[in-house]
Amino acid sequence: MCGRFGRTTTADWFAGTIGAAVSAWLGSDGAGYNRAPGTWQAIAIRASAGAERVTRLGPAKWGFISPRAPDATFAPINARLETADTKPLFAQAFANKRCVIPADWWYEWQTTEAGTKQPWLIRPADGEPFFLAGLWSSAKQLDHGQTAASQATFAVVTTQAQADIATIHPRQPVVLDTKGACKWLDGQHGPSELKQLASTSSNRAYRSQPISTAVNNVRNDESSLVEPLSENR
Structure with a gap:
């Protein structure tokens, strides 16, 4: 799964790699070491602009709300790659409303023999910024008094974890490089091509390191969160 990630590379940098225009609504784009569900994050989508289709990078709330939902009580943060094209909640978005989320790393929690949860920071071994594959929706039916009413919401697409990080958690987000993000x-x-793309792009080497449990508190958002407890795996 993917329930938390971090990004310090600017949204402008990511926009430049995929030829996206940055929305004025994105606002300040400072470093975020502990980006959590329920918050507004930058996502890139393909949208109509007259007769053309353009890529735009703008804000969306993390937690997928169906365009038919009357409220936000059900807002899943992840969508499984294996079933996203057939599951009623996500099928239309998988076909027509895919997005990518700029990231530099993500976090997973490993259950220890003592039954505790040890957080790990995971990133591609090459250390390069990347995109998370996602699905988005417009929360059209929410009352205007509700957060995210008529705004974009999203879920991160997950898949089976690669062998070098599967001991930490059996699932991982779908990781895309620039070329993969554009596709x-x-x-x-x-659907079959997209699933193959997601599997191929995510099949890479990763670097992981145990970090402090300070990351468990979403109010903690500072660079010390990414400091390793020990040598990198």
Whole structure:
């Protein structure tokens, strides 16, 4: 799964790699070491602009709300790659409303023999910034008094974890490089091609390190969160 991630590379940098225009609504884009569900994050989508399709990077709330939902009581933060194209909640978004989320790393929690949860920071071994594959929706039916009413919401797509990090958690987010992100946003690919793209792009080497449990508190958002407890795996 993916329930927390971090990004210090600017949204402008990510936008430049995929040829996206940055929305004025994105506002200040400072470093975020502990980006959590329920918060507003930058996502890139392909949208219509007259007769053209353009890529835009703007804010969306993490937690997928169906366009038919009357309230936000059910807002899953993840969608499984294996079933996203057929599950009623996500099928339309998988077909027509895919997005990518800029990131530099993500966190997973490993259950120890003592039954405690040890947080780990995980990133591609090459250390390069990347995109998380996602699905988005517009919360059209929410009353205007509710947060995210008529705004974009999203879920991160997850898949089976690669062998080098599977001992930490059996699931991981779908990780895309720039080329993969552009293909994920492109409307020319069917479900089988997209699943193959997601699997191929995520099949890479990763580097992981145990970190302080301070990350458990979403109010903690400072650079000390990414300091390792011991040598990198």
